[in-house]
Amino acid sequence: MSRRYFNGVKTFSLLIGMWVLMLGLGAVIGKGQYIWLFGAGALLMNVYAYWNSGKMSIRAMQARPVTEVEQPAMYRIVRDLSREANQPMPQLFVSPTDAPNAFASGRNPRNAVVCCTEGILQILNERELKGVLGHELMHVYNRDILVGSVAAASAGMITMIAQMLFFFGGGRRNSNPLVLIAMLVLAPIAATLIRLAISRTREYDADEDGSKLTGDPMALASALKKIEAGVAARPLAQTSELENVAHFMIANPFKGAGLARMFATHPPIEDRVSRLEDMAANRGFIR
Numbered sequence: 001m002s003r004r005y006f007n008g009v010k011t012f013s014l015l016i017g018m019w020v021l022m023l024g025l026g027a028v029i030g031k032g033q034y035i036w037l038f039g040a041g042a043l044l045m046n047v048y049a050y051w052n053s054g055k056m057s058i059r060a061m062q063a064r065p066v067t068e069v070e071q072p073a074m075y076r077i078v079r080d081l082s083r084e085a086n087q088p089m090p091q092l093f094v095s096p097t098d099a100p101n102a103f104a105s106g107r108n109p110r111n112a113v114v115c116c117t118e119g120i121l122q123i124l125n126e127r128e129l130k131g132v133l134g135h136e137l138m139h140v141y142n143r144d145i146l147v148g149s150v151a152a153a154s155a156g157m158i159t160m161i162a163q164m165l166f167f168f169g170g171g172r173r174n175s176n177p178l179v180l181i182a183m184l185v186l187a188p189i190a191a192t193l194i195r196l197a198i199s200r201t202r203e204y205d206a207d208e209d210g211s212k213l214t215g216d217p218m219a220l221a222s223a224l225k226k227i228e229a230g231v232a233a234r235p236l237a238q239t240s241e242l243e244n245v246a247h248f249m250i251a252n253p254f255k256g257a258g259l260a261r262m263f264a265t266h267p268p269i270e271d272r273v274s275r276l277e278d279m280a281a282n283r284g285f286i287r
Contacts, residue, residue, distance in 0.1 A: 051107055056105075056244065056245060057105040057113070057115070057245045057248055058093055058105070058113060058115065060241045060242055060244065060245045061095040061097065061115060061117070061245070062095060062096060062097075063093040063094060063096075063115045064093060064094060065091060065092065065093055066093065066094045070094075071092065071094065071121070073126050073129065074092055074116060074121070074129070074133070075092060077126070077129060078090065078092060078114060078133055078137070081137055081213060081214065082137065084213060085137065085213060087137070087140075087141060088109055088110050088112075090104070090106065090109070090113055090114045090137070090140065091112070091114070092113075092114055092115075093113055093116075094116055094118060094121070095115055095116070095117045095118065096117075096118055097117045097119060097236070098117070098118065098119040098122075099117055099119050099231060099234045099235060099236050099253055100117060100119040100120035100226065100227045100230035100231060100234070101116075101117050101119070101120055101227065101231070101249045101250060101251060101253050102114070102115060102116045102117065102120055102132050102133070102249065102250045103115055103136065103245070103248040103249040104136035104139045104140050104145070104248065105145055105245075105248050106145060107145065107146070109140050109141060112140040112145075114133065114136050114140075116129075116132075116133075119230060119234065120132065120230070123226050123230055124223055124226060127216065127219045127222075128219050128220075128222050128226065129223070130214050130216070130219060131211070131214055131216060131217075131219035131220030131222070131223050132220065132223050132227075132250055134210035134211065134213045134214040134220070135206045135207060135210035135211075135250055136206075136250065137210065137213065138205075138206045138210040138213060139206050139248075141209075142202070142205060142206065142209065144202045144206065200266060200267045203250075203266050203267055203272065204275065207220060207272055207275065207276060208275070208279065211276060211279060217276040217277075217279040217280045218280045220276055221272075221273045221276040221280075224250075224251065224269050224272055224273055224276075225269070227250065227251045227269075228251065228269040231252070231253060231254075231255070232255065235253065235254050235255035236254060238254045242254075247266075251269065252266040
């Protein structure tokens with residue numbers, strides 16, 4: 001309950017912050033004549049992204065629904081955890097990719113989807129898979145999908161507008177090239193930093209809450225180590241479509257180091273594993 005409350009505060013704050021930023025851009029561009037257009041566009045894009053988050057994620061990963069006959073362990077684990085949490089059973093999907101990963105999406109528990117890649121199903125044992133699925137279910141129960149959808153949609157829209165300003169506004173006589181360049185560079189960075197801060201926080205929360213749901217933090221820790229090694233060996237291609245859903249996944253699906261790692265949507269695996277080990281050593285509580 002506390003996670004939902006704080007995520008509600010985060011979402012409201014993010015919406016207000018992004019909306020104010022969009023109104024600010026609208027006030028600067030065209031001497032304010034586009035201010036409400038920018039505000040309405042931000043609101044509509046956020047609503048669309050949230051309402052269609054499940055479909056967008058499934059389409060990006062080319063996933064298909066699976067039956068209990070095809071994936072009995074996956075069904076058994078999710079059914080038991082859903083019952084334990086007193087929540088409805090989500091739809092289950094499998095993505096035909098060797099890169100090990102998993103994600104949950106959908107606008108609420110009754111419209112949720114949980115997806116595993118073929119790669120993660122091959123490398124994890126049932127105990128580790130339970131840890132991963134517990135993590136993903138807690139994203140749904142904590143309403144993380146709303147936070148992530150709003151953040152990603154807002155960041156994407158600000159980046160798009162900044163690029164449009166640079167390419168189409170630079171030739172106007174009343175345009176200040178320095179302002180246009182600043183918008184092109186700084187606006188996407190600001191939007192991305194907000195998205196990353198929220199994304200990283202919710203991964204820690206889902207690790208903790210998912211481990212409490214399964215009662216086995218070390219299972220998730222073991223799974224994360226295998227996933228990290230698997231992603232390093234078989235990272236996903238960093239396309240724009242996959243970048244828009246990467247923050248839903250349990251681990252950063254792209255190969256990254258240096259600055260790329262700094263701007264990754266997930267906290268470092270070693271930090272997450274350390275927290276889970278601390279949780280196991282302290283009987284379910286992270287110091």
